[in-house]
Amino acid sequence: MQGELSKAGGLSDFYRIEAIEDRFLEIQLQGAWNSSAQLPGRDQLEQQILSLQPKKLFFNCKELSSWNSVLVVFVSEIRRIAKQNSLELDCEQLPQGVSRLIRLSEAVPENEEARFQDYHDSFFEKVGRESVKTLNAGHDLLEFFGRIIVVSGQFLRGCARYRAVDIFRNIQETGAQALPIISLIAFLMGLILAYVGAVQLTQFGAQIFVADLVAIAIVREMGPIMTAVVMAGRTGAAFAAQLGTMKVNQEIDAYQTMAISPYQFLVFPRLLALCLMMPLLCVFSNFIGIFGGAVVARYHLGISWLQYYTQVQSAIGVPDISLSLIKAFVFGVVVAAFGCYRGMRSGNNALAVGQAATSAVVSSLVLIVILDALFAIMTGVWGI
Amino acid sequence: MAAFNHPNSPIRVENLSMAYDSFLIMRDLNFSVKRGSIFVVMGGSGCGKSTLLKHLVGLKEPAKGRILYDDLDFTACDIEDRKTVLRRMGVLYQTGALWSALTLLENVSIPLKEFTSFSANEIDEIARLKLALVGLKGFEDHYPSQISGGMQKRAGLARAMALDPEFLFFDEPSAGLDPLSSRRLDDLILELRDSLGTTVVVVTHELDSIFKIADDSIFLDTQTKSVLDHGNPKQLRAESPHPAVRSFLTRGGDSEKEAHTI
Ligand SMILES: Nc1ncnc2c1ncn2[C@@H]1O[C@H](COP(=O)(O)OP(=O)(O)OP(=O)(O)O)[C@@H](O)[C@H]1O
Ligand SMILES: [Mg+2]
Numbered sequence: 001m002q003g004e005l006s007k008a009g010g011l012s013d014f015y016r017i018e019a020i021e022d023r024f025l026e027i028q029l030q031g032a033w034n035s036s037a038q039l040p041g042r043d044q045l046e047q048q049i050l051s052l053q054p055k056k057l058f059f060n061c062k063e064l065s066s067w068n069s070v071l072v073v074f075v076s077e078i079r080r081i082a083k084q085n086s087l088e089l090d091c092e093q094l095p096q097g098v099s100r101l102i103r104l105s106e107a108v109p110e111n112e113e114a115r116f117q118d119y120h121d122s123f124f125e126k127v128g129r130e131s132v133k134t135l136n137a138g139h140d141l142l143e144f145f146g147r148i149i150v151v152s153g154q155f156l157r158g159c160a161r162y163r164a165v166d167i168f169r170n171i172q173e174t175g176a177q178a179l180p181i182i183s184l185i186a187f188l189m190g191l192i193l194a195y196v197g198a199v200q201l202t203q204f205g206a207q208i209f210v211a212d213l214v215a216i217a218i219v220r221e222m223g224p225i226m227t228a229v230v231m232a233g234r235t236g237a238a239f240a241a242q243l244g245t246m247k248v249n250q251e252i253d254a255y256q257t258m259a260i261s262p263y264q265f266l267v268f269p270r271l272l273a274l275c276l277m278m279p280l281l282c283v284f285s286n287f288i289g290i291f292g293g294a295v296v297a298r299y300h301l302g303i304s305w306l307q308y309y310t311q312v313q314s315a316i317g318v319p320d321i322s323l324s325l326i327k328a329f330v331f332g333v334v335v336a337a338f339g340c341y342r343g344m345r346s347g348n349n350a351l352a353v354g355q356a357a358t359s360a361v362v363s364s365l366v367l368i369v370i371l372d373a374l375f376a377i378m379t380g381v382w383g384i
Numbered sequence: 385m386a387a388f389n390h391p392n393s394p395i396r397v398e399n400l401s402m403a404y405d406s407f408l409i410m411r412d413l414n415f416s417v418k419r420g421s422i423f424v425v426m427g428g429s430g431c432g433k434s435t436l437l438k439h440l441v442g443l444k445e446p447a448k449g450r451i452l453y454d455d456l457d458f459t460a461c462d463i464e465d466r467k468t469v470l471r472r473m474g475v476l477y478q479t480g481a482l483w484s485a486l487t488l489l490e491n492v493s494i495p496l497k498e499f500t501s502f503s504a505n506e507i508d509e510i511a512r513l514k515l516a517l518v519g520l521k522g523f524e525d526h527y528p529s530q531i532s533g534g535m536q537k538r539a540g541l542a543r544a545m546a547l548d549p550e551f552l553f554f555d556e557p558s559a560g561l562d563p564l565s566s567r568r569l570d571d572l573i574l575e576l577r578d579s580l581g582t583t584v585v586v587v588t589h590e591l592d593s594i595f596k597i598a599d600d601s602i603f604l605d606t607q608t609k610s611v612l613d614h615g616n617p618k619q620l621r622a623e624s625p626h627p628a629v630r631s632f633l634t635r636g637g638d639s640e641k642e643a644h645t646i
Contacts, residue, residue, distance in 0.1 A: 161498060249482075259499075
């Protein structure tokens with residue numbers, strides 16, 4: 001029973017399996033085995049060999065010109081097939097290097113336990129596992145907020161340890177450096193609101209109320225919200241990425257084993273800086289937004305600066321401004337806390353740091369919108 | 385192994401099992417470290433040496449068992465006790481783990497600022513001395529990202545030594561160092577033990593350094609997930625009953641005649 005059995009395509013140009021004598025199989029390797037060679041499928045190769053019902057396998061490497069790891073993989077595969085089907089295998093003819101590489105690859109036995117098990121869970125197991133995960137996450141979040149509160153208490157009592165430099169640097173980064181982007185967004189926001197209002201109000205000849213509309217909308221809603229959104233994208237993500245990278249570098253471990261609390265040293269300065277800066281940024285953004293409305297009122301509707309100014313003054317009062325500041329402060333806590341929380345809980349690789357930054361932004365945005373809705377309901381009920 | 389415990393052993397590990405979730409790394413470790421000695425943790429790559437160190441410094445909770453510092457159960461004590469123990473130790477991480485936002489000088493001075501009452505000037509002097517001890521004079525104002533891996537390692541060492549701690553934990557201190565630096569490091573470790581009486585726990589693979597500095601050692605084994613042997617490495621090399629230990633300590637010289645056919 002003699003003949004070429006290799007199928008067309010793939011590696012068939014590189015090897016041939018021939019039966020010589022009775023149930024002796026010769027695997028002839030030929031040509032250059034390099035990365036352009038494709039390995040035959042596992043099952044295909046096994047079928048090919050078993051169909052000849054061999055007892056013993058040989059290699060013939062006379063026509064082999066060069067080789068690399070592809071050949072080693074191929075030989076290992078044959079070794080596996082031979083072992084599984086209790087065939088004899090003669091590797092004498094193989095190039096010395098191939099045998100040595102195979103020996104090296106088998107020098108350390110497989111660590112059976114290290115291999116990850118595939119979970120084949122039933123529906124209920126999955127639900128259970130996810131519920132436990134969610135519960136743990138909630139517990140974790142509570143613990144984090146608890147720590148923040150403890151650290152803030154320590155700060156108020158003057159026994160928190162942190163570097164004042166860190167607070168100032170964070171104030172600069174979260175405050176001063178955010179001004180350009182905040183100005184742009186706030187100005188355009190005011191502009192847009194004024195235009196939208198103008199279209200409606202001119203129909204009733206009530207152009208002057210554009211000032212009321214812009215002032216109230218900006219101060220009560222858009223000012224705090226837009227500032228918070230910008231800060232979530234800018235600062236919240238940055239906090240998460242900074243702390244996450246420190247985690248990967250074991251810098252946080254290093255604080256812990258020095259008995260220096262990373263919550264006091266890393267989290268607190270960031271939190272404090274943002275909570276101080278958010279209300280200020282919000283006031284700034286309110287001014288710019290109202291100014292944006294004024295530009296439209298002046299040049300589109302022909303209202304004078306003074307008229308606009310007095311109208312704005314009568315439209316908003318202390319309650320509106322307080323509401324604006326309170327919102328800004330609360331949103332600041334949310335953005336800073338989620339940024340730091342996600343960073344401190346980040347996994348230990350580059351991917352996880354990216355995820356931490358993303359989820360810091362997403363979770364703070366979601367919470368900001370929810371809280372804003374709560375504010376709207378509360379102020380509605382109390383008539384503020 | 386109760387006899388192995390010694391009254392003068394400030395660090396004692398009892399029945400410690402370590403695991404990542406359900407992946408068991410080591411089970412029922414028992415050993416103790418004598419005061420003022422250099423204790424080496426050996427074992428193949430990936431056998432759990434760094435993990436053991438993480439347990440010893442409290443970064444990871446044991447799956448089972450206790451770690452005692454002078455009879456204080458480090459794993460179960462309250463946070464203040466834990467802090468006092470932490471303040472007595474210095475840790476050098478495998479990757480250095482310097483605080484990347486701070487210069488080398490600030491890295492070394494922070495522990496001093498936090499836990500001593502020295503004046504700013506004195507702190508500066510001490511921090512510069514520590515950096516000079518590890519051969520980093522002139523790099524005080526560099527940031528960790530501006531120096532090489534081996535230099536980061538040395539700066540990490542300077543930070544670990546900043547407070548002259550009672551216990552020092554080193555994770556592969558000489559990995560990534562040139563032969564001369566690594567020799568100087570060995571001398572430094574010996575000097576710390578002799579002059580300051582520091583108790584040093586070192587994870588290392590460097591045979592030269594093991595034989596030079598170690599007073600005592602344990603050999604961790606992945607297969608049995610336990611301490612295969614313990615004692616002075618020189619003795620172990622000569623008379624350990626375990627071929628794996630002898631082979632490790634002779635760089636595989638013992639088992640050169642492995643089968644050559646595949
Ligand atoms: N975060 C982790 N999660 C899961 N398993 C881990 C984690 N870290 C380490 N391991 C596992 O624990 C085992 C021991 O790791 P460890 O880092 O302690 O080894 P090591 O002895 O320090 O090795 P090396 O000499 O290479 O540093 C390894 O098998 C590894 O797969
Ligand atoms: Mg390690």
